[in-house]
Amino acid sequence: xxxxxxxxLNCFHNNQRFLILLHQKPDGDAIGSAVALGKGLxxxxxxVDYYIDLPLEDKLVFFNEVQFFNQRLSDCYDVIVxxxxxxxxxxxxxxxxxxxxxxxxxxxxxxxxxYGDLNFVxxxxxxxxIVFRVLxxxxxxxxxxxxxxxxxxxxxxxxxFQFSNVTFETHYIASxxxxxxxxxxxxxKRLHTQKTIAQMKMTGEAIHSLEILxxxxxxxxxxxxxxxxxFGGAINITDDVANLGQNTTGVAITAxxxxxxxxxxRVSLRAKYPFDIHEIALKYGGGxxxxxxGFNFSGDINExxxxxxxxxxxxxxxx
Amino acid sequence: xxxxxxxxLNCFHNNQRFLILLHQKPDGDAIGSAVALGKGLxxxxxxVDYYIDLPLEDKLVFFNEVQFFNQRLSDCYDVIVxxxxxxxxxxxxxxxxxxxxxxxxxxxxxxxxxYGDLNFVxxxxxxxxIVFRVLxxxxxxxxxxxxxxxxxxxxxxxxxFQFSNVTFETHYIASxxxxxxxxxxxxxKRLHTQKTIAQMKMTGEAIHSLEILxxxxxxxxxxxxxxxxxFGGAINITDDVANLGQNTTGVAITAxxxxxxxxxxRVSLRAKYPFDIHEIALKYGGGxxxxxxGFNFSGDINExxxxxxxxxxxxxxxx
Numbered sequence: 001x002x003x004x005x006x007x008x009l010n011c012f013h014n015n016q017r018f019l020i021l022l023h024q025k026p027d028g029d030a031i032g033s034a035v036a037l038g039k040g041l042x043x044x045x046x047x048v049d050y051y052i053d054l055p056l057e058d059k060l061v062f063f064n065e066v067q068f069f070n071q072r073l074s075d076c077y078d079v080i081v082x083x084x085x086x087x088x089x090x091x092x093x094x095x096x097x098x099x100x101x102x103x104x105x106x107x108x109x110x111x112x113x114x115y116g117d118l119n120f121v122x123x124x125x126x127x128x129x130i131v132f133r134v135l136x137x138x139x140x141x142x143x144x145x146x147x148x149x150x151x152x153x154x155x156x157x158x159x160x161f162q163f164s165n166v167t168f169e170t171h172y173i174a175s176x177x178x179x180x181x182x183x184x185x186x187x188x189k190r191l192h193t194q195k196t197i198a199q200m201k202m203t204g205e206a207i208h209s210l211e212i213l214x215x216x217x218x219x220x221x222x223x224x225x226x227x228x229x230x231f232g233g234a235i236n237i238t239d240d241v242a243n244l245g246q247n248t249t250g251v252a253i254t255a256x257x258x259x260x261x262x263x264x265x266r267v268s269l270r271a272k273y274p275f276d277i278h279e280i281a282l283k284y285g286g287g288x289x290x291x292x293x294g295f296n297f298s299g300d301i302n303e304x305x306x307x308x309x310x311x312x313x314x315x316x317x318x319x
Numbered sequence: 320x321x322x323x324x325x326x327x328l329n330c331f332h333n334n335q336r337f338l339i340l341l342h343q344k345p346d347g348d349a350i351g352s353a354v355a356l357g358k359g360l361x362x363x364x365x366x367v368d369y370y371i372d373l374p375l376e377d378k379l380v381f382f383n384e385v386q387f388f389n390q391r392l393s394d395c396y397d398v399i400v401x402x403x404x405x406x407x408x409x410x411x412x413x414x415x416x417x418x419x420x421x422x423x424x425x426x427x428x429x430x431x432x433x434y435g436d437l438n439f440v441x442x443x444x445x446x447x448x449i450v451f452r453v454l455x456x457x458x459x460x461x462x463x464x465x466x467x468x469x470x471x472x473x474x475x476x477x478x479x480f481q482f483s484n485v486t487f488e489t490h491y492i493a494s495x496x497x498x499x500x501x502x503x504x505x506x507x508k509r510l511h512t513q514k515t516i517a518q519m520k521m522t523g524e525a526i527h528s529l530e531i532l533x534x535x536x537x538x539x540x541x542x543x544x545x546x547x548x549x550f551g552g553a554i555n556i557t558d559d560v561a562n563l564g565q566n567t568t569g570v571a572i573t574a575x576x577x578x579x580x581x582x583x584x585r586v587s588l589r590a591k592y593p594f595d596i597h598e599i600a601l602k603y604g605g606g607x608x609x610x611x612x613g614f615n616f617s618g619d620i621n622e623x624x625x626x627x628x629x630x631x632x633x634x635x636x637x638x
Contacts (some may be wrong), residue, residue, distance in 0.1 A: 160479045161493070162511060164504035168497035174480070175490035185483035192481060193566040200526060200567045207523025212516060247512040248519045 001169050004130075004137045008120050011104055012138055015078035017047045019100070023085045024053050024092045028060060028156025028191060030084040033106075033127045035065040035149035037083065040131075040140040049073060053092035059190050060152070064145060079104050084127040086112045106130050108157075125163070125170040128153025132173050147180040148187055155184075160192055195240075198231035206241045206256070210248070217252040218308050219245040222301075225259040235260070242270045242292075253277060255308055257301070265297040267304070275315050280307055320488050323449075323456045327439050330423055331457055334397035336366045338419070342404045343372050343411045347379060347475025347510060349403040352425075352446045354384045354468035356402065359450075359459040368392060372411035376555075378509050379471070383464060398423050403446040405431045425449050427476075444482070444489040447472025451492050466499040467506055474503075479511055514559075517550035525560045525575070529567070536571040537627050538564035541620075544578040554579070561589045561611075572596060574627055576620070584616045586623070594634050599626050 018041055022030040031052075038048045050069045055061075076099040085091040086109035105116030108124040124130055128150045135142055142150070154174060158166050161174070177184070195203065202223060209222045221241060228235055235258045245254030252275050256268045267284070269277040269292070276290040286295020297304065337360055341349040350371075357367045369388045374380075395418040404410040405428035424435030427443040443449060447469045454461055461469070473493060477485050480493070496503070514522065521542060528541045540560060547554055554577045564573030571594050575587045586603070588596040588611070595609040605614020616623065 155480075160481055161474075162479055162504060162507035164502050166497070166503070167501075168494045171490045171494035171497060175487045175494060178485070178487035178490060182486075183483050184485070185481060188481035189566075193562070194568055195566060196568045197529075197531060200529060200563065204523050204526025204529065207519060208527055210516075210519060210523065243512070244519065247508075247514060249513055249515045 001133075002122055004120060004134050008104070008106075008118060008134065009137055011079060011102060011118055012041065012044070012046075012134070015046070015102070017074065017076075017078045018049070019074075019077045019080045019098060020048065020050045020052075021080060021082050021085065021091045021093055022052055023090050026053055026056070026060075026084075026092070029126045029128055029153040031056060031060045031063070031066075032149040032151070032153030032156070033083045033131045035063045036128065036135065036142075036146045036153075037081065037106075037131045038068070039065055039143070039146050039149075040135045040138065043140050044138065049077070051092070051094055059194070062190070063149060065149075074098055076100065078102065081106065082116060083131070084108070088115050106134065123165075125165045125167060126153040126157035128157070129170060129173050132176070142180055144181045147177045148184070151177050151184050151187060152191060155188060156191055160188065195237075198234075199237050199240075202227065202231045202235070202237055203241060203244070206237070207244060210245065212251070213305055213309055216309055216312050217250045218312055219248055219251045219254045220257070220305065220308075221245055221254070222257045223259065225262050228258065228260070235266075238268050242268050246270050246272065253308060253312060255304070257297070257304075263298055265301075266294065267297045268292075268294045275312065277308075277311060280311055283307070320452075321441055323439060323453050327423070327425075327437060327453065328456055330398060330421060330437055331360065331363070331365075331453070334365070334421070336393065336395075336397045337368070338392075338396045338399045338417060339367065339369045339371075340399060340401050340404065340410045340412055341371055342409045345372055345375065345379075345403075345411070348445045348447055348472040350375060350379045350382070350385075351468040351470070351472030351475070352402045352450045354382045355447065355454065355461070355465045355472075356400065356425075356450045357387070358384055358462070358465050358468075359454045359457065362459050363457065368396070370411070370413055378513070381509070382468060384468075393417055395419065397421065400425065401435060402426070402450070403428075407434050425453065442484075444484045444486060445472040445476035447476070448489060448492050451495070461499055463500045466496045467503070470496050470503050470506060471510060474507060475510055479507065514556070517553075518556050518559075521546065521550045521554070522556055522560060522563070525556070526563060529564065531570070532624055532628055535628055535631050536569045537631055538567055538570045538573045539576070539624065539627075540564055540573070541576045542578065544581050547577065547579070554585075557587050561587050565589050565591065572627060572631060574623070576616070582617055584620075585613065586616045587611075587613045594631065596627075596630060599630055602626070 020034050041048045049072050052069045079102045080100040082105045103116040105119040107121050108127045110123050112121045132150045205227045206221045211220045242256045252272045254270045257265045260266050271277040271291045278290050278293050281288050281293035281295045284295040339353050360367045368391050371388045398421045399419040401424045422435040424438040426440050427446045429442050431440045451469045524546045525540045530539045561575045571591045573589045576584045579585050590596040590610045597609050597612050600607050600612035600614045603614040
């Protein structure tokens with residue numbers, strides 16, 4: 001665990017007006033980090049504004065601090081803080097960027113190229129871990145809402161402490177949060193397990209459609225347009241369903257097809273190491289990474305199945 | 320955190336032959352605690368036998384130490400250790416109990432009446448937390464398999480650190496485990512997310528059957544006999560499915576019916592505080608607790624639905 005450098009701490013101590021920016025479509029770690037850092041700076045009598053991509057996911061709107069998001073934007077700040085943003089272009093920022101003396105980057109993404117004037121980038125489970133350490137180093141008291149915010153960042157970015165980004169420090173910080181608030185069970189349930197009846201039913205239909213292709217470790221799941229419409233039209237279960245495919249014993253590649261309009265599919269692909277489904281996504285005009293990619297598709301599903309099987313066959317045993 | 324009493328530590332130091340017993344149908348905490356304590360005592364050059372209810376769940380058989388389970392049973396021991404057993408009758412024990420100088424109980428269940436000659440009972444997230452503390456207090460080195468075992472106990476009994484039984488100490492101990500082994504992601508996946516295709520398909524069918532009773536917050540899910548048979552006959556997804564019902568927004572009571580033979584159902588009930596479904600289970604000749612109970616049922620499902628709705632109506636607003 002690196003010590004938070006003095007120049008970072010001095011930047012907070014010696015300045016007054018802060019603007020907090022997050023990445024587009026902010027997740028639990030981005031919002032949790034913003035709430036904890038924003039409230040912490042206010043406790044040091046700083047002025048804090050937030051410019052954040054709204055609306056938030058329902059499960060994240062419970063923080064009181066959310067009422068101050070996007071309420072005020074000045075022409076100029078002492079410091080603009082980029083939280084949890086791997087690149088500045090990925091940040092959600094005003095069309096006319098306010099002037100600022102210092103651009104400060106706090107982030108945990110490996111790909112972060114330290115694009116700020118000041119940067120603290122460390123590969124931790126969550127940016128919220130870094131915010132916790134900054135607050136402690138600044139000597140700021142952490143209240144229950146700030147503890148909830150840091151816990152939210154950690155538990156969402158680590159899959160409830162299950163991913164390989166978890167370290168000694170992740171659990172050590174979590175243990176410290178329990179000295180501030182004795183129970184995070186209700187929050188965990190809100191963040192990880194609650195689904196609306198429509199989300200639950202769509203998940204069931206997606207599992208019902210689960211097909212293992214030609215005895216290969218490839219899973220295909222489809223939500224057709226009629227089913228999506230029946231449950232309200234919002235398909236906010238993509239990650240969950242794709243994970244269910246991947247969590248099936250023996251499955252290495254999952255394709256989840258959502259028929260957003262009749263005959264028009266949004267395809268989400270997931271792969272386990274060492275498989276790379278990035279190139280199929282590129283072939284169909286989409287994008288993503290080696291293990292998670294997506295594209296729009298309106299062709300013959302059998303062709304897509306053949307492509308998936310070919311990718312598996314060609315990559316199997318390569319390493 | 321109570322210190323482990325000297326009389327407990329002395330019992331381990333001053334004796335030689337140990338038998339480890341667990342509760343019936345041992346879960347991750349029972350097995351993890353047995354593996355860690357058993358290996359730890361062997362490191363102190365003690366003789367350790369295990370008498371354990373087999374077969375284990377597939378996800379728990381990976382410990383090397385499992386090969387020593389039920390391999391030897393003597394007529395007499397210095398110490399019989401009851402691990403994770405709230406009562407002695409709940410323990411899985413030999414038809415003819417070996418003689419023992421000392422019956423030692425290590426457990427985390429609130430209901431434990433300290434039925435041993437020596438008892439260390441503390442309400443922790445998992446019995447494995449107590450085992451970790453005992454091993455540290457005994458000065459035993461913890462190897463990677465023992466760390467896996469303790470992690471298994473903690474993560475399974477706390478729902479991956481999500482339940483309200485998690486404390487400062489749970490995370491503190493988890494942080495210490497990361498100093499022994501740097502990554503528990505693969506183990507977490509094995510314990511929490513992997514399902515066979517049959518389990519996944521049955522889960523999908525159960526969600527497909529999800530019905531909200533009469534607009535009340537009661538969920539009913541059914542797996543019929545034909546579906547169960549289609550996917551191999553083993554219904555080893557009860558907890559997962561019952562949890563899915565309870566995780567649906569607004570649901571307070573879930574009934575999950577498995578048609579084990581045509582017309583014969585095994586019913587699992589779950590309730591959220593303050594609802595108590597214990598009495599319905601008793602009425603039908605079953606048992607359990609306020610929030611989790613079960614019974615066998617071969618009557619009219621509509622009658623059961625009416626009973627569930629009555630329980631909800633009569634208890635709603637009571638507190």
